[in-house]
Amino acid sequence: MMASIRFHGRGGQGAVTASKLLAEVAYMSGYYSQSMPFFGAERRGAPVIAFTRISDEPLFETSQVYHPNIVVVLDPVILRAVDIFSGVKEGGTVIINTTKKPEDFEFEQDYLNIITVDATGVAIENDLLLAGLPVVNTPMLGPLIRAFELLNMPLKLELLERVVTRKFGKAGMKNVSAIKQAYERAEMKTIRGKRKRKRRKKEKITVEFPISFPSEGVAGKTKMWRDFRPEIDYEKCNDCLSCWLHCPESAIRVNDRVEIDYEYCKGCLVCSAICPKRAVKTGREVFA
Amino acid sequence: MNVRILTGNESAAYSAMKSMVRVVAAYPITPATPVVETVAKLVESGEMQAKMIRVESEHSAMAACIGASTAGSRTFTATSSHGLAYMHEMLHWATNARTPVVMAVANRAIGPGWNIWADLSDALSQRDTGWIQLYCSGNQEIYDTIAMAYRLAEDRKVLLPAMVCYDGFVLSHTAMPVEITDFEGFLEEYNPKWRLDADNPFTHGNILPPEPFAELRHNIQKAHDRALKIMKKIEDEFYEFTKRETPLIIEEYRTEDADIVIVTMGAIASEAKIAVNSLREKKVKAGLLRIKSFRPFPEKDVKNYLEGKRVYVFDRAISPGSGGQLFREIRSALAFSDVKSVVPRVVGIGGIDVTKRTIEKAIFERKIWIKEVVA
Amino acid sequence: MKISEMEREEYVLPGNTACHGCPSTICLRTVLKALKGRAILVIPACCTSVYMGPFPNSAIKVPVFNTAFASAAATASGIKASLEMQGDDTEVVVWAGDGGTYDIGLQALSGAAERGEDIIYICYNNEIYSNTGIQRSGATPFGAWTTTTWAGKTEHRKDVSEIMLAHGIPYVATASTGYLKDLYEKVKKAKEIKGFRYIEILAPCPPGWRFPMDKTVHMGKLAVESGMWILLESVNGRFRFTGVSRAIAEGKRKMRDLEEYLISQERFSHLSKKEIDEIRRYVQEKWSRLIKLEGEVDAAIAKFYV
Numbered sequence: 001m002m003a004s005i006r007f008h009g010r011g012g013q014g015a016v017t018a019s020k021l022l023a024e025v026a027y028m029s030g031y032y033s034q035s036m037p038f039f040g041a042e043r044r045g046a047p048v049i050a051f052t053r054i055s056d057e058p059l060f061e062t063s064q065v066y067h068p069n070i071v072v073v074l075d076p077v078i079l080r081a082v083d084i085f086s087g088v089k090e091g092g093t094v095i096i097n098t099t100k101k102p103e104d105f106e107f108e109q110d111y112l113n114i115i116t117v118d119a120t121g122v123a124i125e126n127d128l129l130l131a132g133l134p135v136v137n138t139p140m141l142g143p144l145i146r147a148f149e150l151l152n153m154p155l156k157l158e159l160l161e162r163v164v165t166r167k168f169g170k171a172g173m174k175n176v177s178a179i180k181q182a183y184e185r186a187e188m189k190t191i192r193g194k195r196k197r198k199r200r201k202k203e204k205i206t207v208e209f210p211i212s213f214p215s216e217g218v219a220g221k222t223k224m225w226r227d228f229r230p231e232i233d234y235e236k237c238n239d240c241l242s243c244w245l246h247c248p249e250s251a252i253r254v255n256d257r258v259e260i261d262y263e264y265c266k267g268c269l270v271c272s273a274i275c276p277k278r279a280v281k282t283g284r285e286v287f288a
Numbered sequence: 289m290n291v292r293i294l295t296g297n298e299s300a301a302y303s304a305m306k307s308m309v310r311v312v313a314a315y316p317i318t319p320a321t322p323v324v325e326t327v328a329k330l331v332e333s334g335e336m337q338a339k340m341i342r343v344e345s346e347h348s349a350m351a352a353c354i355g356a357s358t359a360g361s362r363t364f365t366a367t368s369s370h371g372l373a374y375m376h377e378m379l380h381w382a383t384n385a386r387t388p389v390v391m392a393v394a395n396r397a398i399g400p401g402w403n404i405w406a407d408l409s410d411a412l413s414q415r416d417t418g419w420i421q422l423y424c425s426g427n428q429e430i431y432d433t434i435a436m437a438y439r440l441a442e443d444r445k446v447l448l449p450a451m452v453c454y455d456g457f458v459l460s461h462t463a464m465p466v467e468i469t470d471f472e473g474f475l476e477e478y479n480p481k482w483r484l485d486a487d488n489p490f491t492h493g494n495i496l497p498p499e500p501f502a503e504l505r506h507n508i509q510k511a512h513d514r515a516l517k518i519m520k521k522i523e524d525e526f527y528e529f530t531k532r533e534t535p536l537i538i539e540e541y542r543t544e545d546a547d548i549v550i551v552t553m554g555a556i557a558s559e560a561k562i563a564v565n566s567l568r569e570k571k572v573k574a575g576l577l578r579i580k581s582f583r584p585f586p587e588k589d590v591k592n593y594l595e596g597k598r599v600y601v602f603d604r605a606i607s608p609g610s611g612g613q614l615f616r617e618i619r620s621a622l623a624f625s626d627v628k629s630v631v632p633r634v635v636g637i638g639g640i641d642v643t644k645r646t647i648e649k650a651i652f653e654r655k656i657w658i659k660e661v662v663a
Numbered sequence: 664m665k666i667s668e669m670e671r672e673e674y675v676l677p678g679n680t681a682c683h684g685c686p687s688t689i690c691l692r693t694v695l696k697a698l699k700g701r702a703i704l705v706i707p708a709c710c711t712s713v714y715m716g717p718f719p720n721s722a723i724k725v726p727v728f729n730t731a732f733a734s735a736a737a738t739a740s741g742i743k744a745s746l747e748m749q750g751d752d753t754e755v756v757v758w759a760g761d762g763g764t765y766d767i768g769l770q771a772l773s774g775a776a777e778r779g780e781d782i783i784y785i786c787y788n789n790e791i792y793s794n795t796g797i798q799r800s801g802a803t804p805f806g807a808w809t810t811t812t813w814a815g816k817t818e819h820r821k822d823v824s825e826i827m828l829a830h831g832i833p834y835v836a837t838a839s840t841g842y843l844k845d846l847y848e849k850v851k852k853a854k855e856i857k858g859f860r861y862i863e864i865l866a867p868c869p870p871g872w873r874f875p876m877d878k879t880v881h882m883g884k885l886a887v888e889s890g891m892w893i894l895l896e897s898v899n900g901r902f903r904f905t906g907v908s909r910a911i912a913e914g915k916r917k918m919r920d921l922e923e924y925l926i927s928q929e930r931f932s933h934l935s936k937k938e939i940d941e942i943r944r945y946v947q948e949k950w951s952r953l954i955k956l957e958g959e960v961d962a963a964i965a966k967f968y969v
Contacts, residue, residue: 217678218716344774348737355741491721
């Protein structure tokens with residue numbers, strides 16, 4: 001019996017670490033295991049994936065996972081950019097960090113088990129923060145244990161706690177309590193897929209020369225990367241253009257007044273930090 | 289007719305001038321230094337209309353050539369041995385960038401211990417870089433091949449860099465009469481398909497994800513395949529233009545009725561012609577197949593000429609752990625043909641002189657063959 | 664110069680793959696604006712080769728040639744030679760990180776400077792190999808944590824701008840992400856000069872130096888105000904301090920305490936009092952050396968150093 005797991009996250013959220021921790025727990029539970037990151041060209045904030053394989057027989061696969069039994073989504077924002085249900089086996093399990101309910105999701109498969117949990121909330125409650133951002137990779141391992149129960153490949157929660165404590169030292173306890181809470185709060189339902197199946201055509205690529213042409217959005221709409229949202233208070237703004245000059249993303253446009261291009265703004269908040277009039281207010285970005 | 293007594297190195301430099309090279313970036317190294325010196329003299333005297341960059345290393349020499357080529361100029365450089373090894377990274381770069389740089393390589397051993405003499409190891413170590421590799425066996429041929437290499441490299445169906453190799457000292461420092469032909473008409477000013485241009489901005493060589501990268505590499509392989517066909521065309525056109533038969537792919541000498549065929553490259557192939565004649569006098573029907581183009585490797589020609597023959601491959605290089613590089617190539621090319629046998633011989637390493645006696649002796653050493661072929 | 668007079672056209676396009684608050688994109692935007700987009704960029708392996716995005720698109724709206732790590736200055740020399748032969752006077756600009764400038768690319772840089780190649784070489788110095796994930800470089804300051812100096816770097820950094828001064832090239836300048844107008848002016852000035860021109864920009868890297876992403880510009884200012892980074896300029900051998908550094912050198916402005924700069928970055932959080940004093944000593948020595956070099960300013964060190 002082999003289970004394969006795909007993690008979706010954004011650069012810096014620890015999808016790779018989660019995949020490794022899971023492989024370690026599986027090994028300690030008596031399985032063969034493997035954790036494999038996929039490295040793209042992107043930086044922090046961009047969508048990333050990682051894979052774990054767990055089996056009761058030795059693993060020889062070195063290729064990526066295309067048909068996972070379980071998918072773990074660390075960040076609800078990912079759903080806007082990536083098809084997280086792609087290739088998931090019939091009857092597989094998809095675990096999503098979200099405040100939504102399992103029945104809110106649509107997919108092409110006939111049946112999937114959807115587990116939802118507000119891991120971000122759990123992280124904040126447990127003071128599991130890094131540079132002000134909630135750490136969701138470890139809490140998401142809690143509901144993952146549930147998915148393995150469904151597969152009849154039980155992994156022990158105690159072992160997970162041991163691995164996490166060993167990895168994070170003092171901060172381990174916070175992680176352990178977050179994992180437990182997420183495990184308890186996870187809501188699971190078997191859902192029937194409603195979306196129509198689409199045929200995907202592969203595009204033919206021709207590359208005679210390694211030449212590329214200038215274009216906006218080489219990394220897509222980078223608003224996806226935004227955790228914080230700057231907002232210009234035009235009452236205070238005196239059109240000094242400092243924010244325009246310092247914007248790392250060229251995402252501030254100068255028309256009749258300075259305007260933030262929210263399609264591309266990554267929310268680094270440099271504009272807010274340098275504004276001499278303190279006219280750029282900041283708040284948490286809420287997409288989902 | 290403008291004939292001068294030139295060394296191999298001078299032939300290379302003069303050919304670069306007559307091929308309308310506009311940028312040269314080079315660094316001295318024995319035995320290729322005189323190419324660099326001659327070009328510098330020609331540029332300084334105004335005879336050669338080019339800019340010469342006296343770079344601080346071979347790595348930079350190739351980098352500058354690649355840069356100049358992408359900016360739209362015909363470029364040239366020359367090196368040898370350690371210099372070529374130091375360029376290795378940029379050799380790959382030139383191929384994937386699809387820049388038709390042409391380089392003269394005076395083949396020399398790589399140390400330690402310091403050895404400045406002829407050995408094809410330096411260029412053969414670069415066989416997987418994607419460069420076209422042409423091995424010459426005379427100074428007129430060096431002169432001709434450089435111009436032909438530009439035609440080939442810049443052909444829009446090819447667009448690959450090319451190295452024109454010749455044995456260090458054996459050819460690089462030996463003077464022979466060379467006819468200095470003007471190539472105007474055979475070659476035109478370099479007219480690239482694209483060049484770096486502030487009015488049409490594009491980015492060259494940014495991240496290439498796995499699938500497009502594989503596609504680029506596949507296209508480079510296809511360009512090598514096409515190059516073999518285009519070489520034949522260039523040979524013909526060059527003959528039309530100069531009335532000189534300069535081969536690009538292979539040279540065949542008395543193979544038709546031969547029982548034993550010597551296969552080799554570079555200067556040894558020239559010496560082997562005399563060995564062939566001498567062997568024939570001794571009632572051994574010998575022939576010679578000289579591989580001029582090692583990359584792309586002319587597998588079909590090799591098969592055609594060597595089918596049913598006894599083959600002796602002379603390598604002036606060795607890939608330790610595998611043997612002579614040319615031998616391996618020939619044997620794999622003949623894998624499914626009814627060739628009698630292929631025998632390897634590694635000769636002339638580190639500049640050991642290879643004479644016609646060396647070659648003859650090697651053949652007579654195989655007594656079984658001699659018994660078979662001398663009735 | 665007012666900000667409103669600066670070039671409005673964007674040459675670094677939004678939606679690239681740079682990290683939040685990236686100093687390199689901030690400065691490259693400014694540099695290309697100062698050049699009004701009339702430049703061919705040569706970029707060796709560095710963060711920029713990644714954040715311009717993957718084939719078939721690019722986030723940079725001027726011609727870019729990506730080259731191998733060690734060979735930026737040499738590639739640029741070749742491009743310039745070719746343009747000269749074709750009568751094209753487009754500026755050729757190298758945009759390289761400190762790894763490609765201080766370490767692996769130093770030989771090519773020195774060679775091109777010595778040959779007097781007519782190019783502008785700009786180093787954005789974030790004091791680490793950030794593209795490979797925060798390893799120490801020749802530009803990493805003493806004491807800084809990196810993933811190859813876990814306990815802090817045990818050597819002081821070298822200074823390529825001083826090495827470039829020794830080459831006797833017509834223009835050497837340093838700039839900082841904290842002062843973009845200054846950078847803009849310096850690039851414009853460099854553009855008017857012929858020959859080899861070198862500009863080095865301090866580029867505080869939020870993930871590499873471990874400080875909040877919105878503080879990039881602030882950190883660029885703090886580095887100068889604390890004397891850790893010195894703004895200078897040398898035009899045809901005439902050396903002078905510029906901006907805040909000039910005010911400090913002339914005694915018109917007090918330096919901010921170095922500790923303020925160090926404690927705001929996690930990479931220095933492990934430093935002991937002794938190590939901080941060692942950095943202080945290094946900074947002090949550097950200032951006295953440069954002040955001697957300037958010659959014109961005769962303020963005693965004690966007067967401005969706090």
